[in-house]
Amino acid sequence: MNVTDFNFELPQELIAQDPLEDRAAxxxxxxxxxxxxxxxxxxxxxxxxxxxxxxxxxxxxxxIPARLIGHKVGTDAKIEVLLLKRKSDNVWETLVKPGKKMKEGAEVSFGDGLLKGTVVGIVDEGNRLIQFEYDGIFEEILDQLGQMPLPPYITHQLKDKSRYQTVYAKHDGSAAAPTAGLHFTQELLQEIQDMGVTIAHVTLHVGLGTFRPVKVDTIEEHHMHSEFYVVEEEEAKKINDTKKNGGRVICVGTTSCRTLESATGEDGILKAGSGWTDIFIYPGYRFKILDCLITNFHLPESTLVMLVSALAGREHILNAYQEAIKERYRFFSFGDAMFITNDPV
Incomplete structure (x- = not known):
């Protein structure tokens, strides 16, 4: 299939720049x-x-507030560092801008020396392994100095960092939010539970690769970025029991979907465990466990549009997107939501 099969024209003004005051509105x-x-x-x-x-x-x-702005020691040049993956306690794989200035051994200082980093390895053009030095707890220093790594189409920083977190965010590790979950409030989740709906937790740490454009012409040639996931035994049981009892498995977001589809065997049984997934879901894929999906509106020609097209069919999705544009829905991370269901609407 061609990447251009998943293109659509989106007016710039429909890209939501800020979250709504009331998440569930x-x-x-x-x-x-x-x-x-x-x-x-x-x-x-x-x-x-x-x-x-x-x-x-x-x-x-x-x-995590993974975007750090610092200065190169010795020249005072401005350096932006984005934390990508923790390699060991104090060593992170990072994306550095400008990468050319940061050769092996180069040092960068953040917050007047509150946090210091040394380049200890070069991964590729812009990615560097940086070893950090600090006094105290790294996460607390990061909270003090770091900014939320908002997607490239958001043009300003958030006043309130918590608005780029779900209300149930628990395990540190993502460079981007699982945005379909931003619409839930604690009250709404409680009401859903009170209805007799089971809520199961999984963890997938979202990488910045989620924003990486597809650069090949045919989608089958695209290689997905890798992300770390965890499915606990108790949560796997909730999901497997739902299927066994004839209930539906409804994923909140493409990240939950990718986690479940990665950890489910051909027998349709979800296996507890952890690991890295680079699953790429596009039309023709047969879903093993997911029935329905709550998701946001995604970028043209993105792997996320391809995933939802695998579930509902490309024509249904592109038609729904045209309808959303006509009705002036808000798009992308802080935008509105879509529920793809098997029930009459």
Whole structure:
């Protein structure tokens, strides 16, 4: 399939720059994956589409304020460092701008020396292994000095860092938020549980590769970035029991979806465990465990548009996106939501 098969024209003004005051007040486009029928609701109405016996799967990863602005020791040149992967206690793989200035042995200082880093290895053009030195607890220093690594289409920093976290964020490690989950409030989750819907937690640490454009012409040639996931025994049991009892598995976000589909065998049984996944889901893929998906509106020609097209069909998805544009929905990370369901809408 061609990458251009997943293109659409999006007016710039529909890219949401800020989250809504009330998380659950976002709009919700409900799409039947079989018929392509659409209805327009608000996110709070998601309760009307969930049933007793369903299982809602959420990704409880937590975004770290991974963007650090510092100065090169000796020249005072401005250096931006983005934390990508922790390699050991004090060594991180990072994306450095400008990378050319940071050769092996180069040092960078953040917050007037509160945090110092030394380049101890070169991974590729912009990626560097940096060893950090500090007094105290790294996470606390990061919280003090770091900024949220917002997507490139968000043009300003957030006043409140917590708005780029889900209300159930727990395990530090993401460079980007699992944004479908941003629409939930604690109250809404409680109401959903009170209906008899099981809530299961998985963890997938979202990497910046989620924003990486597809640079090949045919999608089959694209190689996905790798992300670390964890599925606990107890959570796997909740999900497997749901399937066994005839309930639906409803993933909140493409990250929860990728975690489940990576950890589920051909027998349709989800296995507890942890590991790295580079699963690439595009049309033609047969879902092993997922039934329905809550997701945001994604970038044209992105792997995320390809994933939702695998679930609901490319034509249904592109038609739904055209409808969302016509109705002036808000797009991308801070935008509105879509529920892809197998129920009448």
């Amino acid at each position: 976002s709009r919700l486009l409900v799409l039947n994956k079989e018929t392509g029928n659409i209805s327009h609701r608000h996110f709070r109405d998601i309760r009307q589409y969930l049933k007793k016996g369903d299982c809602l799967v959420i990704n409880d990863t937590k975004v």
